[in-house]
Amino acid sequence: xxxxxxxxxxxxxxxxxxxxxxxxxxxxxxxxxxxxxxxxxxxxxxxxxxxxxxxxxxxxxxxxxxxxxxxxxxxxxxxxxxxxxxxxxxxxxxxxxxxxxxxxxxxxxxxxxxxxxxxxxxxxxxxxxxxxxxxxxxxxxxxxxxxxxxxxxxxxxxxxxxxxxxxxxxxxxxxxxxxxxxxxxxxxxxxxxxxxxxxxxxxxxxxxxxxxxxxxxxxxxxxxxxxxxxxxxxxxxxxxxxxxxxxxxxxxxxxxxxxxxxxxxxxxxxxxxxxxxxxxxxxxxxxxxxxxxxxxxxxxxxxxxxxxxxxxxxxxxxxxxxxxxxxxxxxxxxxxxxxxxxxxxxxxxxxxxxxxxxxxxxxxxxx
Numbered sequence: 001x002x003x004x005x006x007x008x009x010x011x012x013x014x015x016x017x018x019x020x021x022x023x024x025x026x027x028x029x030x031x032x033x034x035x036x037x038x039x040x041x042x043x044x045x046x047x048x049x050x051x052x053x054x055x056x057x058x059x060x061x062x063x064x065x066x067x068x069x070x071x072x073x074x075x076x077x078x079x080x081x082x083x084x085x086x087x088x089x090x091x092x093x094x095x096x097x098x099x100x101x102x103x104x105x106x107x108x109x110x111x112x113x114x115x116x117x118x119x120x121x122x123x124x125x126x127x128x129x130x131x132x133x134x135x136x137x138x139x140x141x142x143x144x145x146x147x148x149x150x151x152x153x154x155x156x157x158x159x160x161x162x163x164x165x166x167x168x169x170x171x172x173x174x175x176x177x178x179x180x181x182x183x184x185x186x187x188x189x190x191x192x193x194x195x196x197x198x199x200x201x202x203x204x205x206x207x208x209x210x211x212x213x214x215x216x217x218x219x220x221x222x223x224x225x226x227x228x229x230x231x232x233x234x235x236x237x238x239x240x241x242x243x244x245x246x247x248x249x250x251x252x253x254x255x256x257x258x259x260x261x262x263x264x265x266x267x268x269x270x271x272x273x274x275x276x277x278x279x280x281x282x283x284x285x286x287x288x289x290x291x292x293x294x295x296x297x298x299x300x301x302x303x304x305x306x307x308x309x310x311x312x313x314x315x316x317x318x319x320x321x322x323x324x325x326x327x328x329x330x331x332x333x334x335x336x337x338x339x340x341x342x343x344x345x346x347x348x349x350x351x352x353x354x355x356x357x358x359x360x361x362x363x364x365x366x367x
Contacts, residue, residue, distance in 0.1 A: 005037030015045040022065070025050040029061035039064040053249065081252070081280060091252040092230070092261045095351040096277040098269040099147070101140040103132040104322040116327060117269040126270065127237060131321065133268050134169060134235050136176030138324030140268075142184055144233060145177070148266045149185050152212050152231045154355045159255065163206075164231035166215045167247050169238075171195050174215045177235060181213055189213035227253040232265040234273065244276040262353050 004011060020042045022028070028038045042048060042065075050065050067074050084090040104114040105128055115121060115129050133140045148164055155162035166181075168174035171193045181187040190206040192199045192214060199219055206214050207226045214226075217236075232251050234244070251263035267273045 004041050005031075005034045008037040008041035011041040012044060015042055018045050019047045020045040020049070022048065022050045024052055025065065026052045026063055029063045032061070035061065035064050089254055092254055092263045094248055094252050094263040094265060094280065095354065096274075097147075097264060097266050097351060097354060098274065098277075099140070099144050099266060100269040100327040101133050101324055102327055103129050103138075103140070103324045105129070105132040106320040106322065112322070117271075120271075126272070127239070130237050130239075130268060130270055131169075133324045134173070134237065135321040135324055136173065136180060138321060140324035140326045141177070141235060142180050143326040144235075144266055145180055146185065148231055148233045148264075149181070149187065149213070150355050151264055151266075154353075155230050156212070159228075159230075161210055161228045161255075162230045163211065163226075163228050164213050164233070165226075165229050165250060166213065166233045167236045167238075168215055168217050169236045170217055173235075174217050177215050181215070187213055189215050192216040192219040194219060224250065225253060226250060227255040229253070230255075230263050232263075234265060234267045239272050241276050241279070244273070245280065248280060264351070264354065 022038070022042070027034070029035045048065055062068070063073065067076075081091060085093060100117050102114070102116045104112070106112050107125070107128055113125060113128070115125070117129070117133075121129060132138065135141065145166070148166075152162060152164040166174075166177050166189075168177050174191055174193050178189050178191050181189050188211075190202050190211050190213070192203050192206075194217065196202070203214070203216075203219060203224060203226075207228075214229075218238075229251050232247065234247060238244075248265055251265060254261060265277075267277060
C-alpha cells in the first residue's frame with residue numbers, strides 16, 4: 001500500500017489491460033493517502049479482484065473499490081468461517097473455554113477494588129480487572145497456562161506436532177509468560193516479539209518444528225499460517241473484535257492428515273471477550289455509519305481504544321495488581337493444581353475433547 005501510494009501514476013499507465021489482485025484490501029484505508037493512491041493507480045484496470053480475510057474496519061474510512069449500499073459494504077461474494085465450517089475440511093471448529101477469577105487491585109486514584117469476571121464494571125475498571133488477571137505474578141494466569149498446556153499434550157497423543165500459542169500484552173509480559181511455562185511446566189517456548197530482529201526467523205522455525213508453545217505479541221495475529229497451532233491462550237488486554245478474530249484465525253487452519261481437527265482458545269471470562277467469541281461465526285461487513293455510544297465498550301472502535309490504551313499505559317505506574325485467583329463455576333477459589341485436576345464442569349462438558357480429570361497429569365519431560 002505504502003509503495004503504491006508513493007507513486008501511483010507509475011502503475012496507472014500499466015494497468016489498462018491488466019487483471020489486478022488486491023489482497024487484504026481493507027488495509028488500503030489505513031490512511032487516506034494509501035486509499036487515494038491505490039484508487040488512482042488501479043481504477044483503469046478492466047478487472048480487479050479485491051480480497052480480505054477481515055473485511056471490516058472500526059473507523060469510517062471507505063475501502064477503495066468496495067461497493068457500499070447506504071453505509072454498509074456489500075461484497076460480490078462472501079465466504080466466511082461459518083460457511084467454511086459447514087463445508088468441512090477447510091477450517092476446524094474452535095471452542096472457547098472461559099476461566100473465571102477473583103481479582104484485587106489498586107486503581108491509579110489509590111482506591112482498592114475486588115471483583116470477579118461475573119461482576120458488571122464500567123469499562124475502565126473492567127480493563128484494570130483484566131490487567132490484574134493477566135499479571136504474571138498472580139495465580140490466575142499460571143493456572144490457565146497449566147490447563148491449556150494439558151490440552152496441548154492431550155492433542156499431541158494423536159498429533160505429535162500439535163502446539164499452542166499465547167498472545168501476550170507486551171514484550172515484558174511475553175517473557176514473563178515464557179518463564180511460567182519454563183519453570184512450572186518444563187517447557188521452553190518460542191518467544192516472538194516485534195522488538196526482536198530474529199522474530200520472523202523464530203516463527204518460521206516454530207512453524208516447521210515440534211516446539212509445543214509459542215508466545216507472541218501481535219506477531220502472529222495476521223498473515224502468519226501455522227497449521228499445527230490448535231490451542232491458544234488470549235492473555236492480552238487488546239479488546240477489539242478485529243484483533244480477536246485475527247488471533248483465533250491462527251487456530252482454525254485444518255492440518256492435513258491430523259486426526260484431531262478441533263481448536264481451543266482459552267479466554268478470561270470477560271463479557272467483552274464472550275461477545276467476541278459468540279460472534280465468531282457471524283458475517284460482518286464494513287460500515288461507514290458512525291455508531292451511537294452509550295458509554296459501554298463498542299468492540300469496533302480501534303482508534304479510540306488505542307488512544308485510551310496510551311492513556312492507561314501512562315497511568316500504569318499508579319496501578320497495582322494485588323491478587324488474581326482462578327475460580328470454579330460455583331465461584332470457589334482454586335489453586336493451580338486444583339484447576340488442572342478438577343473434574344470437568346458442566347460448561348467444559350459442553351466442549352468436545354476438552355481434557356478433564358481422566359487425563360494423566362502433565363509431565364515436564366513431555367515438552
